[in-house]
Amino acid sequence: MGIETLLxxxxxxLSLSSVLxxxxxGLSITFGIMGVINFAHGEFLMVGAYVVxxxxxxxxKLYGHGAxxxxxxxxxxxxxxxxxxxxxSLEKVLIRFLYGRPYEGILATWGCSLILQQAARNIFGxxxxxxxxxxxxxxxxxxxxxxxxxxxxxxxxxxxxxCVVGIYLYLYRTAQGRRMRxxxxxxxxxxxxxxxxxxxxxxTFALGSGLAGIAGCAVSLLGSIGPxxxxxxxxxxxxxxxxxxxxxxxxxxxxxxxxxxxxxxxELISTSxxxxxxxxxxxxxFLQGKPQGLFSLKTRALD
Amino acid sequence: xxxxxxxxxxxTVDFNGFKALHGVNFFVDYGELRVLIGPNxxxxxxxxxxxxxxxxxxxxRVLYGEGKDxxxxxxxxxxxxxxSRKFQTPSVFVNLTLFENIELSLRRGEGFWGTxxxxxxxxxxxxxxxxxxxxxxADKASERAGSLSHGEKQWxxxxxxxxxxxxxxxxxxxxxxxxxxxxxxxGELLQAIAKDRSVLIVEHxxxxxxxxxxxxxxxxxGTVLCEGSMERIQNDPTVIEVYLGRGEKGExxx
Amino acid sequence: xxxxxxxKSAIFRFKWFALVMLLLTLAPFFLSDFRLNLFGKFLTxxxxxxxxxxxxxxxxxxxxxxxxxxxLGAYCMGAYLKLQAEDLPDFMGWSGLTExxxxxxxxxxxxxxxxxxxLIPMLFALLIGFPTFRARIKGVYFSILTQALALIFVTxxxxxxxxxxxxxxxxxxxxxxxxxxxEPATMRGLYAVTVLMLGIxxxxxxxxxxxxxxxxxxxxxxxxNRLRFLGYNPALFKVLVFAISAGLAGLAGALFVPQVGxxxxxxxxxxxxxxxAIWVAVGGRGTLKGAVIGAVLxxxxxSYFSENFPELWLYFxxxxxxxxxxxxxxxxxxxxxxxxxxxxxxxxxxREKRFARSSSPNGLxxxxx
Numbered sequence: 001m002g003i004e005t006l007l008x009x010x011x012x013x014l015s016l017s018s019v020l021x022x023x024x025x026g027l028s029i030t031f032g033i034m035g036v037i038n039f040a041h042g043e044f045l046m047v048g049a050y051v052v053x054x055x056x057x058x059x060x061k062l063y064g065h066g067a068x069x070x071x072x073x074x075x076x077x078x079x080x081x082x083x084x085x086x087x088x089s090l091e092k093v094l095i096r097f098l099y100g101r102p103y104e105g106i107l108a109t110w111g112c113s114l115i116l117q118q119a120a121r122n123i124f125g126x127x128x129x130x131x132x133x134x135x136x137x138x139x140x141x142x143x144x145x146x147x148x149x150x151x152x153x154x155x156x157x158x159x160x161x162x163c164v165v166g167i168y169l170y171l172y173r174t175a176q177g178r179r180m181r182x183x184x185x186x187x188x189x190x191x192x193x194x195x196x197x198x199x200x201x202x203x204t205f206a207l208g209s210g211l212a213g214i215a216g217c218a219v220s221l222l223g224s225i226g227p228x229x230x231x232x233x234x235x236x237x238x239x240x241x242x243x244x245x246x247x248x249x250x251x252x253x254x255x256x257x258x259x260x261x262x263x264x265x266x267e268l269i270s271t272s273x274x275x276x277x278x279x280x281x282x283x284x285x286f287l288q289g290k291p292q293g294l295f296s297l298k299t300r301a302l303d
Numbered sequence: 304x305x306x307x308x309x310x311x312x313x314x315t316v317d318f319n320g321f322k323a324l325h326g327v328n329f330f331v332d333y334g335e336l337r338v339l340i341g342p343n344x345x346x347x348x349x350x351x352x353x354x355x356x357x358x359x360x361x362x363x364r365v366l367y368g369e370g371k372d373x374x375x376x377x378x379x380x381x382x383x384x385x386x387s388r389k390f391q392t393p394s395v396f397v398n399l400t401l402f403e404n405i406e407l408s409l410r411r412g413e414g415f416w417g418t419x420x421x422x423x424x425x426x427x428x429x430x431x432x433x434x435x436x437x438x439x440x441a442d443k444a445s446e447r448a449g450s451l452s453h454g455e456k457q458w459x460x461x462x463x464x465x466x467x468x469x470x471x472x473x474x475x476x477x478x479x480x481x482x483x484x485x486x487x488x489x490g491e492l493l494q495a496i497a498k499d500r501s502v503l504i505v506e507h508x509x510x511x512x513x514x515x516x517x518x519x520x521x522x523x524x525g526t527v528l529c530e531g532s533m534e535r536i537q538n539d540p541t542v543i544e545v546y547l548g549r550g551e552k553g554e555x556x557x
Numbered sequence: 558x559x560x561x562x563x564x565k566s567a568i569f570r571f572k573w574f575a576l577v578m579l580l581l582t583l584a585p586f587f588l589s590d591f592r593l594n595l596f597g598k599f600l601t602x603x604x605x606x607x608x609x610x611x612x613x614x615x616x617x618x619x620x621x622x623x624x625x626x627x628x629l630g631a632y633c634m635g636a637y638l639k640l641q642a643e644d645l646p647d648f649m650g651w652s653g654l655t656e657x658x659x660x661x662x663x664x665x666x667x668x669x670x671x672x673x674x675x676l677i678p679m680l681f682a683l684l685i686g687f688p689t690f691r692a693r694i695k696g697v698y699f700s701i702l703t704q705a706l707a708l709i710f711v712t713x714x715x716x717x718x719x720x721x722x723x724x725x726x727x728x729x730x731x732x733x734x735x736x737x738x739x740e741p742a743t744m745r746g747l748y749a750v751t752v753l754m755l756g757i758x759x760x761x762x763x764x765x766x767x768x769x770x771x772x773x774x775x776x777x778x779x780x781x782n783r784l785r786f787l788g789y790n791p792a793l794f795k796v797l798v799f800a801i802s803a804g805l806a807g808l809a810g811a812l813f814v815p816q817v818g819x820x821x822x823x824x825x826x827x828x829x830x831x832x833x834a835i836w837v838a839v840g841g842r843g844t845l846k847g848a849v850i851g852a853v854l855x856x857x858x859x860s861y862f863s864e865n866f867p868e869l870w871l872y873f874x875x876x877x878x879x880x881x882x883x884x885x886x887x888x889x890x891x892x893x894x895x896x897x898x899x900x901x902x903x904x905x906x907x908r909e910k911r912f913a914r915s916s917s918p919n920g921l922x923x924x925x926x
Contacts, residue, residue, distance in 0.1 A: 037697050097883055102697040103619055104882045107838060110831055111878025118871040235708050235827070238701045274716075280709050284685075284702070287692050355786060382788035394783040396776050403772055410769060411788035415797050418769040463787065 004146035009264040015153035017260025018160035022215035023233055024240035026208030028252045033184045033204050036098045036105035040112040042230025044209040048079035048216020049225040053131050069134035076217050083213025088206040120227035128226035152221040180204055308333050308471050308501040314363030316349055323349040325525035336497040338512050339505045341522035347505040351473045355388045356381040387469035391476045393456035397449030401440055401459055404448050405431045408463040438462040454485040465496055474504040478511050490515050581752045590741045597748040597816045599856045604758045604809035606836045606848035608802030611762050614843030616798055617778030622703030623806050623833050625710045626678035628825025630807025633677055634814040635727035637670030642731035652719035678807030682800040690792040707827050714822040726821025733815045751812045758805055762845050839881050841888030850889055
């Protein structure tokens with residue numbers, strides 16, 4: 001097994017990290033601002049992926065099979081909006097009642113997850129469906145002899161970087177972003193200053209969901225998608241949040257890198273199932289030393 | 304025989320760059336009742352946190368009793384050594400009765416199997432009731448702690464602290480949110496408690512401090528500003544400046 | 558939830574327990590064999606639910622991966638029963654193994670396998686619980702870790718097909734202690750054992766929660782850090798009750814396998830584990846009886862839906878989750894014990910207000926003009 005295989009796995013891990021980062025960011029922001037862990041978050045990813053599928057099917061019907069590139073590009077913002085809209089509605093109908101109650105949040109959103117998955121099964125069928133990647137993403141660049149970096153994975157990395165930069169700019173350079181950070185850090189004070197925290201909550205939740213929708217687009221490039229696609233990523237995404245701590249961008253990035261890259265690397269060393277086991281054991285050992293995760297906001301509260 | 308019950312030597316506490324305590328040298332004598340005051344953010348609660356083990360200092364030593372270094376110990380071990388703390392917000396167990404709350408505190412040494420097998424003997428039962436009487440809540444022994452008023456919860460918490468006869472009792476803002484009558488009662492209670500042990504009280508209410516304090520330490524921005532009798536620190540120019548002059552976020556009681 | 562209760566005489570306190578046990582024992586006389594077998598399965602779930610109530614309702618630890626311990630116990634029993642049926646389990650032959658792996662061999666003996674159904678889950682619970690609770694990982698972070706653990710185990714068991722039977726798990730079991738599993742008499746015997754075990758499990762949990770330990774657990778749930786400053790080491794208690802609840806789940810798994818005839822990784826994954834939590838949420842946390850009721854009711858509902866409207870089951874389950882968490886957080890037992898009084902008071906007050914409004918001209922109460 002040469003260095004190329006290792007590097008290839010690391011690269012694959014990076015694209016996985018990107019997906020986990022997009023999903024984990026949404027989770028982290030939501031938990032940081034509302035204290036709600038959304039177990040239906042994976043289903044926003046699924047929705048995003050299905051948007052790609054639906055749009056592609058539509059375009060194929062209307063314009064024939066050559067339009068997969070265009071439909072994919074349109075799907076990206078569309079997935080964001082559809083997922084964000086779904087998140088917005090969910091927040092208004094359910095999530096707002098779960099504010100600050102993480103246990104209840106877990107169970108109630110789990111119920112949502114079941115409903116959404118079953119709905120997907122009823123609408124699209126229980127089997128996975130294939131999404132054709134755009135032609136211009138086929139193939140890859142040869143970084144080294146024997147090491148090909150696929151374009152679709154490079155695209156995912158680029159897309160994620162774009163999103164992260166966008167989020168960073170939004171949070172740190174716009175007024176709304178500042179409001180969001182304010183509410184995240186001190187809700188009561190923000191309310192006293194006139195910030196409409198309810199509006200910020202809803203918007204934040206929609207934003208996080210939208211990010212997951214974009215992650216769904218990314219996932220559609222990697223393989224077939226189906227009703228339970230979200231479930232494949234959600235646990236890892238949660239581990240990202242646990243590892244990275246909530247409320248910190250740097251932490252989420254670090255957590256995503258760990259979960260995304262180390263998993264395939266360990267799989268190389270052992271078998272696929274053992275790889276995850278080793279990773280998990282390492283995470284527990286790591287948390288022993290640093291229970292708050294990689295980076296987190298230190299609080300002085302008692303409980 | 305050591306004279307101090309607790310001695311913080313050159314203690315620094317750093318919260319992500321913010322120095323809550325900066326090279327603090329602070330000690331309390333055996334059997335002393337000391338009051339710790341200072342503006343908000345001075346580091347008073349942090350100092351208590353350091354003593355009871357909730358916060359580990361960056362540097363410095365925390366010596367208890369006969370020079371035992373306790374800063375590496377976990378909170379429950381420190382508690383078992385004889386340091387008890389009453390928190391700023393009343394932290395009693397709302398779903399248990401008053402009796403059960405105090406009983407829980409008393410039976411802390413039992414361990415897992417002990418909690419299954421041992422039962423309360425008469426002597427311990429009497430002790431719990433005498434503590435309940437001391438805090439004035441004997442008639443409510445079988446009521447849920449959640450039904451108590453804010454002040455009563457504070458007293459219950461004090462009861463939970465003293466039933467194990469600590470050598471050092473840390474009290475964080477005992478009269479916050481209390482009525483005048485309650486304040487009086489709390490002051491008497493604390494003075495009774497202080498007869499047999501060392502007590503370190505953090506308080507903002509100057510009236511109350513005047514009432515019970517013998518020696519006062521003023522903390523400001525993580526260092527000890529001034530220490531002495533109430534009269535002395537009230538007339539100290541630096542203290543006056545910190546409290547009244549520079550318009551800090553602290554109180555303006557002095 | 559756990560409250561202080563006045564002392565009652567022992568016989569009085571257990572009258573309901575005795576009644577329920579009696580009914581359960583008489584069930585074989587008015588249930589068909591098929592239904593009885595199904596009911597036996599529900600009762601094994603009730604045992605798991607008791608364990609979950611112990612850690613969640615009393616100590617505030619929400620485990621969303623308890624299927625792991627259920628599965629470990631079930632696999633131990635499955636291994637034992639499989640070796641009674643075949644010298645070399647069929648899936649091993651299919652995977653190319655010619656000899657029984659070393660760690661499988663002791664499972665041939667009942668005196669090893671049966672205690673292992675309790676000990677192995679408990680051991681794992683200790684291994685997982687000790688570093689986790691000591692690191693003070695709690696709340697939702699802990700719940701997420703338990704989910705990840707469930708995922709790991711499922712992946713592991715599916716991946717190691719030669720040793721575990723892979724996705725299909727352990728099947729084709731034939732007899733237990735010489736009695737054929739297909740015989741109705743054996744089924745009834747297993748049912749009886751399950752009822753007995755449920756009774757013992759209930760009494761065990763009742764004892765644990767009514768001694769001083771119960772109060773310590775409630776204190777951990779309501780104020781863990783406060784308890785720490787009183788001089789308790791919460792991690793110790795959490796680890797040990799977690800292990801006990803894992804043992805109960807393992808016991809349930811061991812009783813499950815001979816009655817249902819199969820154990821596969823799908824029964825120990827995330828979905829079944831989260832369902833276990835919902836049993837307790839529906840029945841009422843911190844009541845023990847609620848756990849039993851919730852497990853039986855929800856499992857019965859699942860059976861009903863699977864038979865008649867399989868498509869709708871997950872919708873129903875989802876709605877169940879949401880409604881019981883938001884609208885009925887006390888669960889059925891909680892409602893029975895407290896909620897019904899609160900509802901009654903609410904309705905009485907509402908009627909009072911309505912009566913007062915309708916009998917005064919401008920809608921104000923008569924007194925203030």
